[in-house]
């Protein structure tokens with residue numbers, strides 16, 4: 001029994017009814033890259049521009065007050081959505097990438113030095129992989145990588161070995177955007193904290209798809225993107241423990257993030273505004289809060305259960321074929337992504353043929369080149385699912401693979 005009324009949910013996303021590639025019904029399976037946006041969220045976005053568009057925080061006039069209240073309350077809403085203690089622990093950024101860069105620059109550049117180490121995993125997205133390595137280079141710190149084993153899981157014995165007294169930061173993806181692995185964030189947090197290190201969880205693929213409670217995970221930082229959780233592009237979140245955010249230096253300087261400026265000195269604004277310099281992403285932030293409401297109205301547990309059923313079905317259908325190789329953990333133990341290759345067909349060619357059948361999937365390295373090097377492949381195709389996807393869409397994908405084989409063989 002599907003916990004979701006998927007027909008009703010699909011009606012909230014009119015884009016899913018459109019045709020592509022000369023009359024093919026759209027089968028949208030690129031949700032790990034960007035999810036579709038329900039009408040409710042689009043409406044909130046346009047209501048803002050039609051009704052109360054104004055700059056926030058500084059205005060005495062009514063429009064500015066309305067915009068400020070909605071924008072500030074959006075922080076409370078997202079804090080609640082991930083289990084944080086209120087707006088002081090929820091900073092709005094542009095996306096996951098900017099959230100990680102904020103921590104890497106504001107915390108890493110000041111706190112890391114020669115002799116320190118940062119621990120990443122081999123399955124990190126470039127947004128964490130490249131960022132931490134560049135910051136480590138600047139300060140002379142070492143970077144270590146937790147091994148991914150043959151089944152696509154983190155080698156936790158290796159993690160325990162790597163996270164020693166030199167380690168100051170552990171930055172690990174919660175749910176892999178390629179392997180689908182859901183990593184043991186709490187266990188990693190405990191390992192980090194035993195060594196007085198901090199931990200950052202990349203929640204880009206978990207906040208949209210499963211209930212997340214940052215306090216239960218005991219992470220120090222946690223990051224996510226709005227456009228992967230039924231929200232707009234241009235907005236993301238950074239959760240940070242309040243005492244850490246209070247101690248940290250700002251990331252960007254300018255208006256709004258200050259309390260008082262004199263010719264001699266500057267003091268910083270309260271959290272979270274200390275980390276939101278300049279005019280922020282007002283409409284995007286307000287619309288993101290509506291996306292969180294939407295997901296909660298549907299129910300995060302039901303969303304997770306539905307996605308797991310569709311993902312398991314996709315894995316099993318693809319696994320029927322000898323010429324398909326699927327990467328990562330077994331069908332019943334993964335997030336809502338299935339990355340694979342079909343023998344003899346390049347990932348990009350495959351995605352291009354699937355597009356002719358209306359099927360939107362991604363081909364490439366999915367911003368995880370080191371992981372692809374480890375898997376010894378140049379690229380993979382990735383189907384990724386959300387609350388509106390169905391098993392019939394998985395069947396359409398499998399049928400189109402047959403057509404691709406016919407073309408290539």
Ligand code: PMP
Pocket residue numbers: 032033095096097098125127173175176177202204205225367
């Ligand atoms: N981390 C993971 C695990 C992701 O899947 C993505 C998006 N593909 C990112 C980080 C980066 O997200 P964004 O491009 O929104 O910054």
